[in-house]
Amino acid sequence: MGMxxxxxxxxxxxxxxxxxxxxxxxxxxxxxxxxxxxxQFDADVLLKLSLIELGKTAGFSxxxxxxxxxKDGRPDIPRDQLHAKADDxxxxxxxxRVLRDALRHVAECPAPSHLECPTFRKLLKAATRRRxxxxxxxxxGAKVGTGFA
Amino acid sequence: MGMxxxxxxxxxxxxxxxxxxxxxxxxxxxxxxxxxxxxQFDADVLLKLSLIELGKTAGFSxxxxxxxxxKDGRPDIPRDQLHAKADDxxxxxxxxRVLRDALRHVAECPAPSHLECPTFRKLLKAATRRRxxxxxxxxxGAKVGTGFA
DNA sequence: GTACGACTTCAAGTCGACTTGAGGTCAAGC
DNA sequence: GCTTGACCTCAAGTCGACTTGAAGTCGTAC
Numbered sequence: 600m601g602m603x604x605x606x607x608x609x610x611x612x613x614x615x616x617x618x619x620x621x622x623x624x625x626x627x628x629x630x631x632x633x634x635x636x637x638x639q640f641d642a643d644v645l646l647k648l649s650l651i652e653l654g655k656t657a658g659f660s661x662x663x664x665x666x667x668x669x670k671d672g673r674p675d676i677p678r679d680q681l682h683a684k685a686d687d688x689x690x691x692x693x694x695x696r697v698l699r700d701a702l703r704h705v706a707e708c709p710a711p712s713h714l715e716c717p718t719f720r721k722l723l724k725a726a727t728r729r730r731x732x733x734x735x736x737x738x739x740g741a742k743v744g745t746g747f748a
Numbered sequence: 749m750g751m752x753x754x755x756x757x758x759x760x761x762x763x764x765x766x767x768x769x770x771x772x773x774x775x776x777x778x779x780x781x782x783x784x785x786x787x788q789f790d791a792d793v794l795l796k797l798s799l800i801e802l803g804k805t806a807g808f809s810x811x812x813x814x815x816x817x818x819k820d821g822r823p824d825i826p827r828d829q830l831h832a833k834a835d836d837x838x839x840x841x842x843x844x845r846v847l848r849d850a851l852r853h854v855a856e857c858p859a860p861s862h863l864e865c866p867t868f869r870k871l872l873k874a875a876t877r878r879r880x881x882x883x884x885x886x887x888x889g890a891k892v893g894t895g896f897a
Numbered sequence: 898g899t900a901c902g903a904c905t906t907c908a909a910g911t912c913g914a915c916t917t918g919a920g921g922t923c924a925a926g927c
Numbered sequence: 928g929c930t931t932g933a934c935c936t937c938a939a940g941t942c943g944a945c946t947t948g949a950a951g952t953c954g955t956a957c
Contacts, residue, residue, distance in 0.1 A: 653847045681855035688848040698802045699837040706830035
């Protein structure tokens with residue numbers, strides 16, 4: 600069925616072949632066979648790639664992403680950790696909301712320096728109390744995992 | 749008034765001195781004077797730093813952040829670009845929501861491989877149509893800006 | 898008045914995530 | 928049956944964002 604040449608995958612996903620090779624090298628995705636030398640991918644790789652993109656925009660490292668939807672689509676990490684990550688995302692969404700508001704404020708407020716505008720300061724202050732600071736992954740070399748879905 | 753030693757800033761903000769020096773080097777923050785050799789910062793730097801943290805979790809590069817709240821707190825970039833960034837954030841929040849739901853689903857759904865679970869696929873498919881792919885900044889060397897607030 | 902500890906500079910190193918380049922292979926079209 | 932172009936491998940390079948290390952400078956406490 601869905602056997603796609605790497606070039607096709609690249610074109611459809613927008614992810615360059617070099618990156619696809621890199622992702623395969625670190626175990627994030629897997630090519631299913633070869634046609635001559637050319638890697639062939641299952642159509643599912645496209646879904647996997649959007650998952651990866653999603654994870655990246657959320658600020659996760661490739662290593663973390665690999666963990667979340669690890670070998671054969673089942674996560675490497677326990678339920679509660681997954682929920683914890685989901686909670687992280689929730690918090691991050693709140694930060695994003697603050698930043699969005701700050702940006703809109705900056706675009707509209709005529710104050711000379713925004714750090715002096717009380718509205719702006721209040722905006723930030725609200726975001727400032729309750730700083731949690733994400734642990735920042737840890738996990739040195741490449742070779743992220745082995746399998747996938 | 750609020751003159752703080754770099755060590756105090758580091759301790760209160762959670763940002764290490766080396767990073768503060770780095771930020772100053774690239775023009776993201778500015779020390780106001782010296783006490784002997786030691787940098788002294790205005791208390792406002794703390795607010796600036798939370799702004800930077802916020803921007804970072806939102807996935808902006810330091811260069812972009814410098815642009816948004818540029819020299820002396822006034823943005824370097826025009827209103828409509830700021831609004832465009834705000835719209836980016838809006839989109840990103842949507843992505844985050846999808847990822848959060850995906851994570852929660854993965855944590856609960858008993859399906860053997862999630863890429864085969866129709867619910868999961870539907871979740872992703874929804875996020876997949878309408879891929880916009882952020883331009884990814886561009887701006888090589890260090891030396892981000894000059895002033896700040 | 899000297900020891901200490903926290904700062905200083907500057908160059909170099911690290912880490913993640915890729916990209917680039919040289920040199921090679923191969924299937925398809927002519 | 929040969930050319931072509933898209934792929935291949937592997938090593939090295941790049942970029943952003945810091946961190947680390949060596950060697951030095953200060954103000955404060957004793």
